[in-house]
Amino acid sequence: MxxxxxxxxxxxxxxxxxxxxxxxxxxxxxxxxxxxxxxxxxxxxxxxxxxxxxxxxxxxxxxxxxxxxxxxxxxxxxxxxxxxxxxxxxxxxxxxxxxxxxxxxxxxxxxxxxxxxxxxxxxxxxxxxxxxxxxxxxxxxxxxxxxxxxxxxxxxxxxxxxxxxxxxxxxxxxxxxxxxxxxxxxxxxxxxxxxxxxxxxxxxxxxxxxxxxxxxxxxxxxxxxxxxxxxxxxxxxxxxxxxxxxxxxxxxxxxxxxxxxxxxxxxxxxxxxxxxxxxxxxxxxxxxxxxxxxxxxxxxxxxxxxxxxxxxxxxxxxxxxxxxxxxxxxxxxxxxxxxxxxxxxxxxxxxxxxxxxxxxxxxxxxxxxxxxxxxxxxxxxxxxxxxxxxxxxxxxxxxxxxxxxxxxxxxxxxxxxxxxxLAVRPEFGSASWFTDRAGTLTTDPLGPVSGPVQVSYSAFVDTQRDSDGSDPLLLESSVDGTNWQPVPVRAKGPGAPKDAQQQLAGSGHRSWWEVRGSVAAEPGQQVHLRWRYAPNDQYTGRGVNVDGILVADRDATLLDGELQADRLHPEDWTSTDR
CATH class of the missing domain: 3.40.710.10 (DD-peptidase/beta-lactamase superfamily)
Structure with missing residues (x-):
């Protein structure tokens, strides 16, 4: 009963x-x-x-x-x-x-x-x-x-x-x-x-x-x-x-x-x-x-x-x-x-x-x-x-x-x-970045920075989500472009996880999330960022979209993805209007 x-x-x-x-x-x-x-x-x-x-x-x-x-x-x-x-x-x-x-x-x-x-x-x-x-x-x-x-x-x-x-x-x-x-x-x-x-x-x-x-x-x-x-x-x-x-x-x-x-x-x-x-x-x-x-x-x-x-x-x-x-x-x-x-x-x-x-x-x-x-x-x-x-x-x-x-x-x-x-319309401008397979979206080197770097973007995530963390979307940073570390992020929106995450996954909510993360960096360093989708399960979702990328330190905007799309380098990601 x-x-x-x-x-x-x-x-x-x-x-x-x-x-x-x-x-x-x-x-x-x-x-x-x-x-x-x-x-x-x-x-x-x-x-x-x-x-x-x-x-x-x-x-x-x-x-x-x-x-x-x-x-x-x-x-x-x-x-x-x-x-x-x-x-x-x-x-x-x-x-x-x-x-x-x-x-x-x-x-x-x-x-x-x-x-x-x-x-x-x-x-x-x-x-x-x-x-x-x-x-x-x-x-x-x-x-x-x-x-x-x-x-x-x-x-x-x-x-x-x-x-x-x-x-x-x-x-x-x-x-x-x-x-x-x-x-x-x-x-x-x-x-x-x-x-x-x-x-x-x-x-x-x-x-x-x-x-x-x-x-x-x-x-x-x-x-x-x-x-x-x-x-x-x-x-x-x-x-x-x-x-x-x-x-x-x-x-x-x-x-x-x-x-x-x-x-x-x-x-x-x-x-x-x-x-x-x-x-x-x-x-x-x-x-x-x-x-x-x-x-x-x-x-x-x-x-x-x-x-x-x-x-x-x-x-x-x-x-x-x-x-x-x-x-x-x-x-x-x-x-x-x-x-x-x-x-x-x-x-x-x-x-x-x-x-x-x-x-x-x-x-x-x-x-x-x-x-x-x-x-x-x-x-x-x-x-x-x-x-x-x-x-x-x-x-x-x-x-x-x-x-x-x-x-x-x-x-x-x-x-x-x-x-x-079915369309997933961009949150900003005329296009967003999309992938439904393993790949990366990498920035040019950013900086030299004045200190910690703040990253914000919108993410549409429709992936397999199991207890083993299948099919994650990760934001990663590097100071040399070779060695990468996950950037903890917080997401806000329907279906978003409540706490900080090192990777994002989820399905069924069908909504864009507002995502923010912070990268520890020393003054004078350059910072590389990349978004990496890593499906590792045979049953995948529709995929992931990223849009509205904005990167800044305490003094200046380092990257505006809507105005500087040429500074983003896709590998198995595509720019799409839907």
Missing amino acids: GRTILAAVALLSVTALAGSATASPSSAGGHFDRPQRGFAPGETVLRDGTPEEVGLDPTPIDAALQQIAAWTERTPGREHPMYAGAVSLLVHDGVVVRREAVGKEQRYSDGAGTELPADQQEPMGVDTIFDVASISKLFTSIAALQLVDDGSVELDAPVAQYLPEFGVNGKQGITVEQLLTHTSGLQAEAQLWKLPPEQRIPSIMQLTPEHPPGTNYTYSDPNMITLGVLVQRVTGERLDRVVAERITGPLGMRDTGYNPPAAELHRIAATEFQADPPRGMVRGQVHDENAWSLGGVAGQAGVFSTADDLATLGQALLNGGVYNGSRILSEDGVAKMLTNYNDAFPGNAHGLGFELDQRWYMAGLSAPHTAGHTGYTGTSLVIDPLSRTVAVLLTNRVHPSREWGSNNPARQELAQGMARA
Whole structure:
């Protein structure tokens, strides 16, 4: 109960401006450094357009899409293509700015990767239907929260209140909320397909938790299988009917559902060639063995969808639960999906259903309320309320074999391309200095000085921030241009650290910081300064900008970066107006 109350308090940050859902669109479209508050206008309906008309730079988007296309073939460092094909879709401020299909829906004939004859391979289309795997969990979660909205289910109630057979073997205290946040203590997996049909769901009800409820985060399929059973028990309808009647139907998601009809097989991306169980090349049936063993309808997997349909779902949530006049969830329900309930488990931020702030696939779009989910088949959905952006990447990366590797680099590439397309406007003048890779921005020798040197500048920092100090921006000084020492700095602004720091890192605040530091120097010395970005983690943010550099001693201004840009020497930094 206590954690629910704390989470409810946290909701205020999302819902305080919920009334803005009916306001006119902001003029901040296309900006990364002007975060939106509250929900998008409820009447926002997706339409096609160009990046330029909503203030985006198309160049990083196009570069990301080119790389995603390249991964449909063998690339350096990979034995196989990353996936047979992919569909990418990007939305900003209600405008679909890119929709692109590459590669093949079906390319291989067996698990070894034998290619079909060219005339039997089927090209990917923008309307290709994908098995979205664990993205299905979002539909189950929304269905459960709809029951919370109408009072049929209470989040802090024991699951056993709705499923009495669940309340055995230490599960009596597991709550609905704990299923949604993966903190129930249940194990990660269960191999239901190896059991007789009549034992599959009962075996989930009989599980013994691996950890006491609420003490551990474990991403768990049994959590969502149980939640799906709960939805069915409370509504009296099968989960697929609930999803169709209460989510996909009202939103007009015509290509989304379970067990797609055989007539649509030509539009469905193939997944894996399975030998155990002996299913052959799986296409048009759910890839997940447990969902397959449950008839294709389960809480953790089973949904098939298209990029356009998932974008519609994303926009409905950005709108506060309403789309094209149909409301599927209250604003409070959406806020619960976008608020972290897992503060006790750093790195595993989770709303009620959604993963939050996961840099490993959200890349530069990450922020505390950035929501998303991935699917084992190679799918991902990212929803960034701060920029009102949706990024959908659907691939068939398990075709023909799950052993061919991950498509995480493609997930990162698309999200990072979109983040880079959003502008960070200079704080001063017409340009700031930017980098998203290791590099330095070094001054000419300054001085001779009259004593200690004061440095001030503005910094926009969107980087990975872990306990090991990943991806720092450092200000360093030297008296000989060879040996460098960190300069402690203090930053002021939203999300800035409270105390003096030897390096700056942070993400999600989307604001410029005012930064000041002091360099000890003896009269008569010359001082060299440099800004150094040192990413050392594979999951980076949008990058860093520095602007408004001003250096002075007690007698004079030594450097005005706005007037003397020629005295700053970039190595892998660029001057940019966005």
